[in-house]
């Protein structure tokens with residue numbers, strides 16, 4: 381069974397086609413990268429899969445199930461997680477509280493349980509704490525658990541964003557530019573973390589502008605340009621593809637050159 385299958389996936393915003401008839405398959409247990417010049421439709425593509433946008437046409441299948449029009453919270457429950465920008469973190473709260481809140485938003489207790497402190501609520505609170513400790517340890521931030529987010533580095537914030545997504549226990553994680561705005565040494569560390577995630581059995585799909593990182597990391601790459609898929613293949617195939625080189629060098633894009 382195909383893990384994630386996209387057929388004819390299209391999203392129009394008024395007259396603009398942000399994602400244009402994309403057919404693609406994401407393989408389980410691999411690292412897939414989505415690349416393309418600025419405005420190519422990469423974030424929109426992620427938003428379609430995670431249910432934040434509804435496609436104009438086309439379909440999305442996850443483990444054989446049609447999830448094309450499924451709302452984001454149901455998509456998350458099925459095991460598809462995504463990271464948000466680090467600006468979505470609560471700056472004045474501690475690292476661990478950020479993870480707990482993120483986790484609790486996805487667990488089941490209702491306000492009623494919280495007010496009455498039901499057994500279920502207490503059990504879930506304990507679970508949330510234990511889960512947060514576990515994922516912080518996994519991403520290498522156990523020593524910063526009690527630090528306010530405002531005091532940690534940009535690279536640590538990226539790890540917190542990843543930990544938040546991992547806390548939900550996903551089968552696949554979508555990372556939106558995990559290495560943007562951090563230095564080369566830190567980029568290396570995040571690449572290691574992505575390998576660790578995939579080795580733990582979670583499929584990784586990432587958008588990234590840092591070509592050197594992607595070429596050494598991804599199993600498969602899909603290239604978008606003006607919303608359309610212009611190439612897919614291994615890093616080597618992509619690097620030598622004339623259409624891809626033209627898309628990066630021919631236009632006015634500010635993406636890094638391959």
Ligand SMILES: Nc1ncnc2c1ncn2[C@@H]1O[C@H](COP(=O)(O)OP(=O)(O)OP(=O)(O)O)[C@@H](O)[C@H]1O
Pocket residue numbers: 393396397398416417418419420421422423424425
């Ligand atoms: N909510 C929206 N409403 C209208 N147009 C949008 C919306 N979201 C994205 N677009 C447009 O769709 C196109 C694709 O945008 P998208 O953000 O998906 O590209 P991207 O490849 O992620 O770009 P970048 O690398 O710069 O982040 C752009 O022209 C953008 O302006």
